[in-house]
Amino acid sequence: MDAPTLINVKTLHNTSQLLLRNLNRLKGERFLVVNYPPDNFVLALHQQWPAARMTAFNYDYAPHLYLQSVFGHANLPIDNIRFGAVYNAPAERYDVAILFLPKSRALIQMSLQMVAAALRPGAQVWLVGENNAGIRSSSTLLEQQMGAVRTVDAARHCLLLQAMAPDQPVAFVLDEWSTTYPIQIGQQTLTVASLPGVFSNGQLDEGTQLLLETLDEPPTGRILDFGCGAGVIGASMKQKWPANIVEMVDANALALEATRRTMVANHLPIDLIKPSNVFSDVQGAYTQIISNPPFHTGVKTDYRVVTDFLQKAAQHLAPGGSLRIVANSFLKYQPLIEAHVGNCRVVAENRSYRIYEGIHK
Template sequence: MSAETPVCQLLERQDADYRGWWWIAPPRDHWLETGEGCLVSADLSVRQAWLDRGRAAWSPFDSISAEAPGVVLFWPKAHALGEWWLLWLCAQLPEGTPLHLVGEHQGGIKRVLKVLAALGLGCRKLDSARRCSLFETRTARLPLDPDAVWTQFEAEGLNLASHPGVFGHGKLDEGTRLLLEQLPEVLPQGEVLDLGCGDGIIGAWMAREGRTVTATDVNAFAVEATRRSLAANQLEAEALESDVYSALEDRRFAAIVSNPPFHQERSIDYGPAARLIEQAAQHLLPGGRLLIVANAFLPYAEPLERSFGSFRVLADNGRFKVYLAER
């Protein structure tokens, strides 16, 4: 099967023997998923696609047993996250392991040259096509600890952990702030779900208010950030990796609260938010509430109307809207 994405099409035409290599943070692409080697990704949905095909797949927080004759790192939109992956790979793998870096020009792959130079890693360009570039270097012992990229910030009286690539990295998002302003009046008692938890601000706020909280995210970095945020504030809650509702089975909640994502790297992707809304009633108790905030231009009115019959706009500041729908 031929590669589908531009970055994989560039890799497909290489003479390199990629058998057994680690593929780090790649996009969904059947050419990769039906090939050889193993996956390391923070994205649960990507890992699950590989596992469903019987392929080896790990989170960066797992203990990885496979050896790596080489590594291909797909450079992310968040450059600080790309730098974390470089530090992590150099800490994990033997010195001198071949490392290829690939990415789209619009995604900033050309900045890799400066990043590698700053880390003291040599580099050469291997190929360029499909508005993508491929570079080659090798791992080395670096004096920097990958854990050093974790930062903390304060918002709403909470200390929050932050990691590159997690939504709202290092600051409270304006939409989330608007959502939190509405919650005191409309959040019911009982067990609540923070879906797409990011750095954990919504879940931690609800736990502080005495709710029993489950927090989920498809991104392993977000789940770890939420766990660290909860610990930093001496709060108790359950934090799980979940592709929307995949880890929750038939559990039901008094409320589902979310600032749902609509970006996948540089592309707009309404899929997760649409599933969140369409399947919400199945995970709400009778009378349970769905509370979401979204950019004002996003087309959420129709799926809310279709799934719940009606909804209310609790707040609209011109940039963001807070919606409430009841089962």
């Protein structure tokens, strides 16, 4: 094994920094780290306890890819760096779990139950999160799932909470967290399956609705539904025009699983559903890329993903292919599309949203 890599604390997220200064308290032989940010915290944990067995699980693809590359560079095994909608623990249970606070309440509850099912009775559970992401109110959720909660440390606008895994075994079944709801787009009816944390849980997003209502001409060929969420756009297109190949990508594993369930619920054939961080895993050229792209992730507004998406879209469009997106009216994407894709026009707009179409030169 290579010499331990020095961890630059300043490059760690606030939550990881808080954990780092409590590293010697996080003792165990088998660690489960869930929903970690894209930084070197898991590597620091490994360096602190090199003999411990460690599994790092994420719902999000970007931190997963990041950690794989960090471990790969340090010549460390990457088999236990997992990405998925659910982590099914092996029979031999973990004695420490570290959960980075997920974004939504339902996902916090689901993750706590999933973690509880992976732990031996009395195992340590650490929950870390930022104040403005709701860590204080999550203390109650932690207590409901595990038992008495202790606040261990507070710094960098974050809180570190600790509890113990329950004595009784906990079962975790993803199906119990899955919901379905009907949506109507013009004459078309679809059943949408969703899971905690997946975009627009429970109803059709108004922007997505406008985007789908403006699709009157059948597109032909290979279509990419980018940032598919629960699969609404791709499922709608496949149902209306089954001859097209509709590929669907998202960076979130719960979204991909919801998309798979939406396709099954509507008896639609699945051409391709796969993870991709922007275009990291997308190959070939499409006749159309269609999206309600993410313009914020987490608590703060963040345009990096959508900017990256618009800058690279042309590399994945066939000549004459189109990029069609919906955006809040206040987001000015037209110059970016003109610069990186080609001629751009506003196809439709209402009080809140605009539909842009860029044609690849």
